[in-house]
Amino acid sequence: MSIVEINNLTVHYPDVKALDDVSFVVNEGDFLGIIGPNGAGKSTLFDCMLRLNTKYKGIIKFFGKDIRDSKNYLKGIGYVPQKPIFEKNFPVTVNDVVQMGLRNESDKEKIDEILQQLWIHELRNRRIGELSGGQQQRVFIAKALVHDPKILILDEPVAGIDQQSIELFYSILRELNSKQKITIIWSSHDLDAVNKLANHVACLNRTLFFHGESEKFFSDDKLVKQYSEASMQEHMHHH
Amino acid sequence: MSFEILTYSFMHRALISGIAIAILCSVVGLFLVLRRYSLFGDAIAHSSFGGIALGLLAGVYPLLTAYGVSIISALIITKIKDKYNISGDASIAVLLSSGIAVGLVIIGFSGGFTIDIFSFLFGSILLVSVDDTILILSLTGIILIVILLLYRQILYSTFNEEQAKVSGIPVEKINYLIVFMAGITVVTAVQLVGVLLISALFVIPNVTAIMYGKGFKQTAIISMSFSVFSVVAGILISYIFDITPAGTIVLLSIGLLGGTMGIKSAGLLSKN
Numbered sequence: 001m002s003i004v005e006i007n008n009l010t011v012h013y014p015d016v017k018a019l020d021d022v023s024f025v026v027n028e029g030d031f032l033g034i035i036g037p038n039g040a041g042k043s044t045l046f047d048c049m050l051r052l053n054t055k056y057k058g059i060i061k062f063f064g065k066d067i068r069d070s071k072n073y074l075k076g077i078g079y080v081p082q083k084p085i086f087e088k089n090f091p092v093t094v095n096d097v098v099q100m101g102l103r104n105e106s107d108k109e110k111i112d113e114i115l116q117q118l119w120i121h122e123l124r125n126r127r128i129g130e131l132s133g134g135q136q137q138r139v140f141i142a143k144a145l146v147h148d149p150k151i152l153i154l155d156e157p158v159a160g161i162d163q164q165s166i167e168l169f170y171s172i173l174r175e176l177n178s179k180q181k182i183t184i185i186w187s188s189h190d191l192d193a194v195n196k197l198a199n200h201v202a203c204l205n206r207t208l209f210f211h212g213e214s215e216k217f218f219s220d221d222k223l224v225k226q227y228s229e230a231s232m233q234e235h236m237h238h239h
Numbered sequence: 240m241s242f243e244i245l246t247y248s249f250m251h252r253a254l255i256s257g258i259a260i261a262i263l264c265s266v267v268g269l270f271l272v273l274r275r276y277s278l279f280g281d282a283i284a285h286s287s288f289g290g291i292a293l294g295l296l297a298g299v300y301p302l303l304t305a306y307g308v309s310i311i312s313a314l315i316i317t318k319i320k321d322k323y324n325i326s327g328d329a330s331i332a333v334l335l336s337s338g339i340a341v342g343l344v345i346i347g348f349s350g351g352f353t354i355d356i357f358s359f360l361f362g363s364i365l366l367v368s369v370d371d372t373i374l375i376l377s378l379t380g381i382i383l384i385v386i387l388l389l390y391r392q393i394l395y396s397t398f399n400e401e402q403a404k405v406s407g408i409p410v411e412k413i414n415y416l417i418v419f420m421a422g423i424t425v426v427t428a429v430q431l432v433g434v435l436l437i438s439a440l441f442v443i444p445n446v447t448a449i450m451y452g453k454g455f456k457q458t459a460i461i462s463m464s465f466s467v468f469s470v471v472a473g474i475l476i477s478y479i480f481d482i483t484p485a486g487t488i489v490l491l492s493i494g495l496l497g498g499t500m501g502i503k504s505a506g507l508l509s510k511n
Contacts, residue, residue, distance in 0.1 A: 052404060074405060074407040077405070079406075081401065087273065091448070091453060093454035096456075100398065102391070127453075130452075
């Protein structure tokens with residue numbers, strides 16, 4: 001069953017077309033990896049999906065409903081941003097941050113459960129700014145999960161995090177998708193990780209270059225090569 | 240020295256009002272400090288100066304016009320800032336100077352009522368009436384209840400606006416609510432420390448409390464305690480030694496900040 005539908009999404013910025021006629025569907029239970037070079041429009045796509053950018057053409061549906069009509073669908077979504085920005089000495093503990101994600105104040109035992117699941121329970125009374133990048137990232141996942149979302153959206157969540165934390169992070173994502181049946185939409189630079197984790201791939205470079213099962217993508221050397229060359233060019237272009 | 244001063248009813252009113260204002264300023268100020276809006280209180284206070292002058296000129300109770308002018312100008316400046324993308328500090332500068340300018344021009348027109356204005360510039364906590372005290376207590380109560388009810392939304396949109404939006408929190412409305420509450424708080428607090436020292440009540444106890452490295456609620460409680468201590472001790476000491484209460488209160492809270500810095504650099508507080 002489709003849980004997210006993107007139809008003919010186009011976004012114009014003053015001097016560039018950030019997204020051009022992008023359409024794809026995410027089904028319930030999918031683990032979708034969105035890959036694409038810098039400037040490919042991944043963040044723009046997420047901004048539109050999360051109603052942070054409403055100046056787009058096309059239709060975005062979550063749970064079968066146009067998101068322009070109501071922001072209620074946000075209750076079904078957990079979002080983990082690329083690099084959460086906050087003041088280093090902001091006086092909140094891990095527990096405080098995760099609690100922000102609660103929609104219903106009575107669900108406090110849920111916080112303990114999530115903290116344990118993500119191996120950060122012993123950090124719960126520490127200030128968020130004292131933690132390492134990997135630990136902070138897990139706190140933000142906990143915040144995104146604490147209200148039991150159906151869909152988890154992650155925007156390049158491992159940028160600047162050490163390898164060990166990345167491995168733990170990936171195993172957590174895999175478990176959320178396979179055991180808790182949470183649909184995951186995840187943007188990444190890391191082709192290998194997408195190959196290992198995701199069951200669907202969307203290659204984005206302003207237009208949608210490929211969308212389908214990840215096996216299909218990764219078993220087709222030509223496609224992978226084409227993609228790598230395209231992103232390489234983009235890379236050169238940017239430097 | 241005796242405890243005789245605690246039997247005067249003006250002292251009761253001063254202490255009760257002072258404690259309420261101390262709590263109110265520290266709570267509202269914590270959100271302003273965390274939003275990098277520390278000087279916003281100052282700016283509203285200066286615009287309240289214009290409101291006070293207007294009230295004195297029109298023969299209306301000056302605090303009433305001060306509330307009106309401060310709240311309206313705070314909301315307008317926030318709107319302008321968002322619409323024309325002016326930075327926070329620049330918008331504060333605009334608000335601050337326009338309030339004083341309006342006040343000065345009005346004073347010029349009226350031929351000057353300098354004595355009344357003086358008490359608003361530096362506070363006059365020992366002169367609060369029974370009506371003032373009731374008003375201060377009611378406003379404090381209402382604002383604290385609103386903050387408690389919307390605690391998660393206010394904290395979340397202070398912590399990270401974008402994420403709060405994605406969680407469905409009406410961030411813009413919350414921002415205006417905070418500005419509105421800051422407007423009320425400032426004019427209420429003008430009676431205690433005056434227009435010129437208002438920032439001290441908003442900022443110093445919070446900067447001190449944040450250094451203790453605790454979570455949000457504890458930080459708020461530490462800040463409130465420091466604030467109440469400075470105000471109560473400030474009022475009593477200033478009365479006993481016949482010095483200005485506003486200055487004494489602010490110096491005491493600066494003393495607490497200095498002490499905390501000392502403890503921190505001695506390594507007795509967790510580093511972060």
